Amino acid sequence: GDSVTQMEGPVTLSEEAFLTINCTYTATGYPSLFWYVQYPGEGLQLLLKATKADDKGSNKGFEATYRKETTSFHLEKGSVQVSDSAVYFCALSHGSSNTGKLIFGQGTTLQVKP
Amino acid sequence: EPEVTQTPSHQVTQMGQEVILHCVPISNHLYFYWYRQILGQKVEFLVSFYNNEISEKSEIFDDQFSVERPDGSNFTLKIRSTKLEDSAMYFCASRDQGISNQPQHFGDGTRLSIL
Numbered sequence: 001g002d003s004v005t006q007m008e009g010p011v012t013l014s015e016e017a018f019l020t021i022n023c024t025y026t027a028t029g030y031p032s033l034f035w036y037v038q039y040p041g042e043g044l045q046l047l048l049k050a051t052k053a054d055d056k057g058s059n060k061g062f063e064a065t066y067r068k069e070t071t072s073f074h075l076e077k078g079s080v081q082v083s084d085s086a087v088y089f090c091a092l093s094h095g096s097s098n099t100g101k102l103i104f105g106q107g108t109t110l111q112v113k114p
Numbered sequence: 115e116p117e118v119t120q121t122p123s124h125q126v127t128q129m130g131q132e133v134i135l136h137c138v139p140i141s142n143h144l145y146f147y148w149y150r151q152i153l154g155q156k157v158e159f160l161v162s163f164y165n166n167e168i169s170e171k172s173e174i175f176d177d178q179f180s181v182e183r184p185d186g187s188n189f190t191l192k193i194r195s196t197k198l199e200d201s202a203m204y205f206c207a208s209r210d211q212g213i214s215n216q217p218q219h220f221g222d223g224t225r226l227s228i229l
Contacts, residue, residue: 034217036220041222042222043118043120043205043220043221043222043223044157044205044207044220045220046217046218046219049217089157091157099145099162099164099169099170100145100162100209100216100218101147101159101162101170102147102149102157102159102207102218103159104149104156104157104158105156106155106156107156107157
């Protein structure tokens with residue numbers, strides 16, 4: 001079945017460092033891909049999305065490119081801030097499922113130190 | 115910005131008791147979902163609901179679980195006889211009508227603790 005795999009955390013970075021969180025997926029067909037973020041004590045918020053191959057999603061300085069050839073959707077940010085500390089979830093929604101259910105990776109905790 | 119509201123934020127219940135988790139989805143949304151996250155594990159899909167009926171459910175969503183949209187605004191998840199392994203964070207989500215690649219909007223979750 002469909003699945004999403006993320007890099008293990010926690011990831012600890014200093015402020016202004018470059019961030020990459022790896023995400024790969026297994027799915028038949030052409031899923032849509034998402035990154036959600038969960039700040040402490042809050043729910044899941046959509047960070048960015050991409051719906052077809054080579055699409056780049058971006059928001060708040062974060063970017064991710066839908067790479068069908070490597071089945072990846074890695075999250076990047078050029079300069080992280082302390083306020084970016086959160087748990088990041090990669091997810092897919094399969095286009096053939098008209099319910100639009102999300103399949104999540106295990107989440108990666110990011111800690112940014114001043 | 116409209117948001118999904120979940121209550122209570124934390125529910126403590128004795129094993130074997132019934133529990134109902136409440137959600138108010140975004141008002142013009144038509145697709146509704148419940149997910150759960152056991153501590154330290156993935157967020158898992160439980161059930162989707164559209165047009166007043168379940169459209170898809172996972173293996174986790176057995177006969178102990180049920181969902182209801184009783185009054186056109188609330189969307190509830192009931193666990194009939196709770197088990198210790200039901201302890202988790204439960205998230206409600208909703209999305210617009212339309213193609214399935216539209217994003218879902220999540221509530222802040224209800225932490226369910228079974229004693």
